[in-house]
Structures are given as structure tokens and as C-alpha cells.
Amino acid sequence: MALHIEKTTKSKISSVDFNNLKFGQIFTDHMFECDYENGQWQTPKIRPYQPIAFDPSAKVFHYGQAVFEGMKAYKDDNNDVWLFRPDQNQERINKSAERLDMPAFPKEYFFEGLTELLKLDKDWVQKGEGNSLYIRPFVIATENCVSASSSTNYKFMIICSPVQAYYAGEVRVEIADKYSRSANGGVGYAKAAGNYAASFYPAKLAAQQGYQQVLWTDASTHEYLEEAGTMNVFFRVNDTLLTAPTSERILDGVTRKSIIQFAEDKGIKVEVRPVKVSEIVEAAKKGELLEMFGAGTAAVISPILGFAHKGEKFELPKVENSYASFIKKSITDIQRNLAEDKFGWRYKIQ
Template identity: 60%
Template sequence: MKSNIEIQRIEKSKIDSVDFNNLPFGSVYSDHMLECDFIDGEWQTPVIKPYAPISLDPAAKIFHYGQSIFEGMKAYKDADGSTMLFRPLENHKRLNKSAERLVIPAVPEDVFMEGLKKLLEVDNKWIPTNEGSSLYIRPFMFASGIGFHASPANAYKFIICTAPSGAYFSGKVKVLIEEKYARAANGGVGFAKAGGNYAAQFYPTQLAIEKGYNQVIWTDDNTHEYIEEAGAMNIFIRINDTLITSPTSDRILDGITRRSVIQIAEDMNIDVEVRKITVSEVIAAAQSGSLKEMFGAGTAAVISPIAGFGYQGSDYDLPELEAPFAGTLKKAITDIQTNQAEDPYGWRVILK
């Protein structure tokens, strides 16, 4: 692998056309992107180039056999203007875990980390400083090699794009517990951040939206008795003062935010149980008043509180608490991410 990074700068930045006080999520893109090809068994020289469309052969295997994986990350600035990442090596490890499952070559750490750092240096002015905003980072990789034969490709493209973004969700989220469709199955690719996982979610989620819900709570593929994930996020359920989340498996993503929430909650002396939880247990807790909170956890939203849920034709509202765990945990994580609190875990990476 050739380790030098080639830089091709844009002639004129488009940053002046962006309203940083009114940023949507993930639909405004920075000036540059990083691109690195895997050809003939070898990683080529990474290139930072102006953000632009990609040209691919119609026979590229991404279009036919879905070899595509991605990650989600964020960059922040503190009051002094320093740039920070949150647990980036965990994203690199997980990308390669996904790559292995889809027979995609592993991305070397120096391509991932040094390429990302250089990209953030080139587009540093694109990192928002407004509270609640960040630079969303999307590393992804797909099969660019061609052929109609159903087999792994012989060439791949690794890209990192960035997008200054505001909040992922705004307002209260109402969800529907899924009874028919499954996000993933045992032995499948549910634990990987494979593009197809998310494509398969769209149809049942659209059905839920048509019924007046914002998202779907996924249940297990076999019995639909166990709560597993919330939309594209891991899920946490608070019954009385105990926080419960499903264990990771072939079906459930090992979320970096999920692990961070568990660690911080335990250090706050919140009782945390990592165990299977049934739909019937959640319904019973809602009916008895012991169900206090439900929230999703993931990179994009960090923590997204759930205001209510539906199941088998009935709706259940969650109470509005003065000091919810969701708010406390979100503040603890975002304060570490933005250098507003001590980082006893070594999660924050400040770029020089």
C-alpha cells in the first residue's frame, strides 16, 4: 500500500452558500472527499479530491451483488477551535468486521485514520461550532470490480465524505413494535453495517409511517417476542430505575454509542442489565406504570427519546420525567465528545 496522500484542492469553496445556523442532517456536503482504490490485491495511493459524482461501469458488482458497507462518525470543535473525534478506532475495527463478513478487503488503519485526519484538516472550516451541530463523517466501501458472475469483486473503492449537520431527529418519536417483518436473522449480516440491512428496513418502516409512527422497534426474526433494535439504533428500556438493553448477536449491531452508554450509566451507579427483553414484559411495565423510558442510541442522534409506542392496535405513552436517564446520558456523552468534560475513558481524540 502506498502511504502518501495525494491532495487535489477545489478551485472555489462552496462554504459561503451554506447556512450553518440551519443545517439539515446529512444533505449538505463539504468541499472534499477521500478516495482510495483496492486494485490487483493492493491498496493504491489515497486521494483527497473535490466532492463530485463517481463514475462506475454498469457491470460493477455493487449494483448486482450488494457488496457495500459503511460507518457513521462525527467531528466536533471545542471552544478553542480544536478538532475532535469520538472513539474513531472503534469505527475502523467495526468497518473491517463488516468487510470480513461481506468478503471485502480490510482497510489499513493508516488509510482510514491518516486519511480521515488529513481530510478534516483540509475541510476544517466545515466543522460546525453551533451547539447540537457536528460534522457527520461517512466512511464507506463498495465493490467497483466488474462482472455478472455471482462472486466477490476483484476491485473495491473506499471513500470518506463529510456533511455539516444539525440534529438527526427533532421532536418526539413514536414507534411501532414490529410483528411481521425482521431486520436480520441468525447467521446473517445484521451485526454488520451493510447497506442491504438498511434497504430492507425501508418497507416495514414506511408501513409504520403510514400508520402515524416515526419508526419501527425491531423484534427477533423467529418469534417476534423479543425487543432488539429501534429503527437504525440500539434500544434501551428503563423499567423503574433499571436500564435494559439487548445483548449483541448476529442480528444486532455492536453500537459504539451503545457501549458508551452502558459504561457511563454503570459509572453513574445506574443499574444496567444486558439481557433479552420480551415485548410482553414491556407491555406489562407500561400497564403497571413501571416503564419509565425508552430511547434509541446511535452515532447520528446520540440518544433519541421515545415518547410512545404502538403494539397490536394499542398505543402506550411514556411519562415525561423531570430528570430522564436519556437526557443525563446524552449530556455526559456529548460533553466528552465536545471537550466540555473530563474524558476518563480516553475516548476523545484531539487532532493536532
């Protein structure tokens, strides 16, 4: 691959307070981009981070052809930089793109571009617990035309943002019984930008009632639990972990599949099956619902302390040796090269 690299003449890293970062607001010195024109991807390039200009008729603004990924890079005590299962993100962004009739981005372009970008901006990956570099690959439609059809031109980009430990505070959720995140035949399994836009209003309504997230249910009956906010969700009933199977409605989360594999390896019983709202409500009433937690790139695991359903509120017990804390520490130790990686999940930047 011919990769054109233009380095910044002056880094802005010295102006960044790495002890007081707001998630996703500060970006590194460089960005990766590649344009799709005339039926093929052009020469990729890395250049200084800067605004980009588009014609007002660019199709992304009118028809929402946009998909993205979320990944992280970590630096260990030897100053080596690691990614966590990047092959899964590379495969998933192309799966998302296919659903929105966007061209697949070549694997070799993805990995070489990402590797060279991280080597250039290595100093932005901070060492220490909770520190990482959030990586945002995305693809948008750029054809200048407002006809209601797939774009002929696209832009693939990767930008990076230093982040700290993700402290969401106490999280309680409201189980959805009106609005839906996705439906059969839709784009729920894709990381399409519009999925997130459509979730903001129901999330705002839940926040007005004192809840930090919506626990989404199936669009047809609202009888089955699916995702929590923008994360996959797990339920611990007695000593069994339950989570919904992936489908055309549910995102195939990288953290989700890692938790399942790790838990099973440690002898924790995991059931991947449809989970009924009534089942979880009943378990909570009996004191058998010991834990709930969301799973995603930002927080790895985000414990849920309570939930509401049709006006009825439930608080979860405080449990010692929780599955959530054990699994979170174990996975983050693998990510940061502090523990053996028997699963082959780490990817070294070199």
C-alpha cells in the same frame, strides 16, 4: 503511507447556510478515496468533492457489496477538532467488510486519510451546541462483471457533511410482529447497505399508521426486542436500564457501548440481556416503564414517547431528571470537550 492530496481551487463554504441544514445533503470541499486492485490497496488520495463514474456492470449495483460507517467531528471553543471513539468505527467497518467478503482497509490509511481530510475541511466543522460534521466512510464493489461472486476491485471513500442538532420530533414506535430487520446467520451485525434498504418498507407501513419508527424483534419468534429503527434501544424499568446483548443480529453500536459504560460509572444499574416484548408491555401496564430511547450517532439519544403492539397503544410518563437527558448531555459534553474525558473517548485532530 503515501497520500496524494489535490486541493480545491475554490471553496463552496461561503454558499452554505449553516443555520438551515438538512441532514446529509450538503458536503464539504474534499473527499478521500482509495482503490483496491490486483489484490492490494493502491495509493490513497484526497481530491475535490465531485461525482464518480462507474461502469453499469460494477458489482455493487448487482450484488450489493457495500458497507459504511457513521461518525462525527466536533469543534470546541478553542477551534480544536475532536472525534468520538473513531477506533471503534475503524474496527467495525472492517468487521462489516469481512462479513461481505470485502478486503479490510488498513488502519493507518483510515486514520491518516481521515485526519488530513478533516484538517483540509476544518472550517466546515462549526462550533456551538448541536453543530458537528457527519463523517461517512464507505466501501463498494467496483469490478465490472455481473457474475454472482465477490468482486475483485473495491473503492474505499470518506465524505463529510455539516449537520445541526438532530431534532426527530416526537417519536413513537410500532413493535414488529411480521417483518424482521435481521436473522441468525445473516448480516444484522454489519453496517451493510442492504440492511437499511430492507427496513424502509416496514418503516413506511408503520409511518402510515402514525409511527416514526419500527421497534424490531427477533426473526424467529418476535418475542424479544432488538433495535429501534436504525438505532440500538434502551428501556428504563423503575431505575434499571435494560438493553439487548449484541449478537449476529444486532449492531454493536458505539453510542450503545458508551451509554452502558457511562451509566455503570454513574451507579445506574444496567442489565444487558434478552428483553421480552411481554416484559415491556407488562411494565408499561404497571407504570414501571419510565423511559425508552434509541441510541445512535445522529441523535446520540432519541427519546421514545410511546409504542404500539398488536393494536394496543401505550404512552410513557413524563419523568423529571430522566436518564435519557442526563446521559445525552453528559456524553455530548465529552464529545465537545466541555467535560472531563475519564474514559479516553476523545481523539484530537492534529
